[in-house]
Amino acid sequence: MSTIKPIDDRGASAEVRAVFDDIKRTRQVDDVNNFWKYLAHDPATLKRTWASVKEIMTPGALDALTKELIYVAVSVSNGCGYCIASHTAAARKAGMSDAMFGELMAVVGMANETNRLANGYRVPIDPAFE
Amino acid sequence: MSTIKPIDDRGASAEVRAVFDDIKRTRQVDDVNNFWKYLAHDPATLKRTWASVKEIMTPGALDALTKELIYVAVSVSNGCGYCIASHTAAARKAGMSDAMFGELMAVVGMANETNRLANGYRVPIDPAFE
Amino acid sequence: MSTIKPIDDRGASAEVRAVFDDIKRTRQVDDVNNFWKYLAHDPATLKRTWASVKEIMTPGALDALTKELIYVAVSVSNGCGYCIASHTAAARKAGMSDAMFGELMAVVGMANETNRLANGYRVPIDPAFE
Amino acid sequence: MSTIKPIDDRGASAEVRAVFDDIKRTRQVDDVNNFWKYLAHDPATLKRTWASVKEIMTPGALDALTKELIYVAVSVSNGCGYCIASHTAAARKAGMSDAMFGELMAVVGMANETNRLANGYRVPIDPAFE
Amino acid sequence: MSTIKPIDDRGASAEVRAVFDDIKRTRQVDDVNNFWKYLAHDPATLKRTWASVKEIMTPGALDALTKELIYVAVSVSNGCGYCIASHTAAARKAGMSDAMFGELMAVVGMANETNRLANGYRVPIDPAFE
Amino acid sequence: MSTIKPIDDRGASAEVRAVFDDIKRTRQVDDVNNFWKYLAHDPATLKRTWASVKEIMTPGALDALTKELIYVAVSVSNGCGYCIASHTAAARKAGMSDAMFGELMAVVGMANETNRLANGYRVPIDPAFE
Secondary structure, eight states: OOOOOOOOGGGOOHHHHHHHHHHHHHHTOSSOOHHHHHHTTSHHHHHHHHHHHHHHHSOSSSOHHHHHHHHHHHHHHHTOHHHHHHHHHHHHHTTOOHHHHHHHHHHHHHHHHHHHHHHHTTOOOOGGGO | OOOOOOOOGGGOOHHHHHHHHHHHHHHTOSSOOHHHHHHTTSHHHHHHHHHHHHHHHSOSSSOHHHHHHHHHHHHHHHTOHHHHHHHHHHHHHTTOOHHHHHHHHHHHHHHHHHHHHHHHTTOOOOGGGO | OOOOOOOOGGGOOHHHHHHHHHHHHHHTOSSOOHHHHHHTTSHHHHHHHHHHHHHHHSOSSSOHHHHHHHHHHHHHHHTOHHHHHHHHHHHHHTTOOHHHHHHHHHHHHHHHHHHHHHHHTTOOOOGGGO | OOOOOOOOGGGOOHHHHHHHHHHHHHHTOSSOOHHHHHHTTSHHHHHHHHHHHHHHHSOSSSOHHHHHHHHHHHHHHHTOHHHHHHHHHHHHHTTOOHHHHHHHHHHHHHHHHHHHHHHHTTOOOOGGGO | OOOOOOOOGGGOOHHHHHHHHHHHHHHTOSSOOHHHHHHTTSHHHHHHHHHHHHHHHSOSSSOHHHHHHHHHHHHHHHTOHHHHHHHHHHHHHTTOOHHHHHHHHHHHHHHHHHHHHHHHTTOOOOGGGO | OOOOOOOOGGGOOHHHHHHHHHHHHHHTOSSOOHHHHHHTTSHHHHHHHHHHHHHHHSOSSSOHHHHHHHHHHHHHHHTOHHHHHHHHHHHHHTTOOHHHHHHHHHHHHHHHHHHHHHHHTTOOOOGGGO
16 A cells, blocks of 8 residues: 555645635635645545534634634544644644643643543542532 | 442541542532542542642633633543543533533544544644644 | 343353353452453454463563553553453452552553643654654 | 664564464565564564464454454554554555545544544433443 | 433424434434434534434445444444444444454454554554555 | 744753752753653643652552553553653663563553453443442
């Protein structure tokens, strides 16, 4: 197997280019990230994933920054290098300060620690939380 | 082995009771959660964990609600039943509405999905994110 | 689908019973744990898993207690309820004291925390560790 | 610590070389992958792991391709870079087309998403599944 | 916080009922699983998730059974109790035999093992897999 | 976003330098690892994390080597590249032999495998372990 290569504007089908264009317009960027250039190998997944991300990440009850902080928290817990890099950048763009980043990391670290303490001590759920 | 039993106020040493009292005062609650009653078997871990949680969860650059949302996001990704239950309750107490919970879950789900798409497609980090 | 039921001595084929008997002899117990009674649905996996566990958990460069502590550490990190319960019991049997359990949990919690701090801060590996 | 170096045919003991030879014969390849060259530092683990892999990956009720797809699905969920690369290659060799890869990734992504939605909403198991 | 309750046909809005009806029609079942009854608290997530699952799980380059096996593999690796139960049932319905289930578990177990051996031995990716 | 840069002695505030000095003194090393140089961006997290690590990793009921083995086991299970590298080095320094490393990996691999077999077969906890 040769590794998958990214698909850029020139190599893209009309279907893929339509998604790329919508990403650029929505995010007001000149080019799409590698993530989308790789997903482009499967236009159905590209379209569905972009439509879902667009719907989910639009500010609603939670603002754009909070959503990006949550995205980083999950990516850090899962150890996804690509997603940590790209969503940390997105969180910065959405207004994450150095101090916010520090506190985000502290909470993520603590949650990962206490998750395991709760597992290991086999703590039963308090009736109040049921 | 018999399962570890929770330690409550009556069974607690002075050292443990001091931590319990600080938790109650800080959180303005009548009793501490099971998590602390189980950690009480190891007073050093109880003290250190509470001191860390107290320092980390105090509002700073991020407010209390945002910190609880992040805590839930990590606990859901890790599948820690106890922590999902207790921190969802804490997030509600800190102001999480039904709509916020729904959006939190949507972001957590999407992040877990795209983390794996990035892994599977072996997407290299964009130079802009390095 | 009806849930898989455990297979006990009476329901076991000769092939399965031979494994059960070896487990009982090796561990000097009267009955095998549920884990083996469920794996018995696939005799090939039962045999291979038991042969591997037996080989791996035999004291060698690491003693039996240390191996059980490691088993608990992994099971707690993965959140496997069954394995946490059974291997905590096995560790107790191999000599784990309350104090050891407390320190084990503390290390497991801390490792899970610093793993994520390293991920989130994207810390590059020191040349000395390469 | 200096990093572990791979052991190749020349550096291998007779015991290790016997395993290497069986891998080459079974897979009809000229050389073994890095995975085996590193495991060779522990001949007992090398032998046991190869024997297990050989037994498990042999076509049975599931064919070779299906087994490799499952291997990729697990490796992607766990974020194991080495295993993603090597088992994606193995799946290609076993007949995975581009379209199959795309659908595999889509299912893996969706499963990782819905796993967390089920966790977060604390969905109880339907009686029909018990 | 009171725990989220499932929403059934009677409590459902027209929007939710439309999704429930499509699930029943597509899967030819009389009632939807708890998963959907809980997601119904967030109609946007319910609709999007069902649309995605429907699109992804439709037989294509991979058949329905293979897709369910992959779903189970991911859910078992993540330790999602609900998803293990529901997708094992779905796999049975799609034709998974006892022997297939046994082999699926064997591959999932082995992949989880070798993923960690590759991590721990820090095995570099073979040039052939790049 | 530009990637976070490490903070070394020259760039460190008095507060950060005090922590660096304590790390060097305690570990009898000339320089601190990258981990601490990155955490230094958040002095509160740096101080708290070092204080916790120092307290937890001090020999007690478990000796220094056993604690490092546990740290490696967790890091390998989580796939944290940085932590695997740094704690394998620390374990070597604390006395881990090649044979111990081999057995550690074998136990970690097996635990990760059986964790999933227990999940997949949905094995209920034996009454004796409750």
